[in-house]
Amino acid sequence: MKLAVVSAGLSVPSSTRLLADRLAAATVHGTPAEVEVVELRDLAVEIAHHFTNGFPGRALSTAIEAVTSADGLIVVTPVFSASYSGLFKSFFDVLDKDALAGKPVLIAATGGSSRHSLVMEHALRPLFAYLRAVVVPTAVYAASEDWGAEGLAERIDRAAGELAGLMTGAAAVRGGDVAVVDVKAAAVDTDTAAAIAPRSLKGAVASADRFTVVPFEQQLAALRP
Structure with a gap:
């Protein structure tokens, strides 16, 4: 880096x-x-x-x-x-x-x-x-x-x-590392997960029970051109 x-x-x-x-x-x-x-x-x-x-x-x-x-x-x-x-x-x-x-x-x-x-x-x-x-x-x-x-x-x-x-x-984020957490534990539905994911990670929601969550700092970093 x-x-x-x-x-x-x-x-x-x-x-x-x-x-x-x-x-x-x-x-x-x-x-x-x-x-x-x-x-x-x-x-x-x-x-x-x-x-x-x-x-x-x-x-x-x-x-x-x-x-x-x-x-x-x-x-x-x-x-x-x-x-x-x-x-x-x-x-x-x-x-x-x-x-x-x-x-x-x-x-x-x-x-x-x-x-x-x-x-x-x-x-x-x-x-x-x-x-x-x-x-x-x-x-x-x-x-x-x-x-x-x-x-x-x-x-x-x-x-x-x-x-x-x-x-x-x-x-x-650049290396493609993501974290997967349980929806119920996070109290977030798949629609919310898809909405907050960076463009490069859209579609990464796996199912109604598990989805890909990107840490906040990684979401911000993904905004870089």
Whole structure:
């Protein structure tokens, strides 16, 4: 599997990149994956040119391919003016509107104060919900005082575990793995089962007593183009 990491940090060294690296390491600990990091700082000029001429440069094209072909995505931005940075938003603006549909995404941000932590729910989560990505429940925000403090490591591990689980579920869908459960135990009839199954699994309902049930994360993953 492939894991893409998008870091919008501007400084060197960058706390944004540090958080991105820790999230990536925790994720691959849960599910083996090839990691590719996209540093938006290095793509700023090509992103601007893309807006004016409509064509991505070579480096930007490589970054777009890494993000769109990945099985999972980690995105980390510094907080600017109580929201994600303009560079961060610009990169996702140049992607095709369906590029992230059904893709598991872990959202994270860094900031100088814990007062900006609501950026996760007021800005980042709505952005990726609009792009129809599957955003993991746990978002990770790291303020300056969080580094080395109790709690950050636990949030990182929890969010990474959720992302690893979604990536594994998506891989299971592509591999054709399905789970079969008893209708009576699930309290769902065959019509309901057929309705919720992905298009690739329609017709997989076996009988009135047993049917194919696809886990929720796999149903979402099946929406990917």
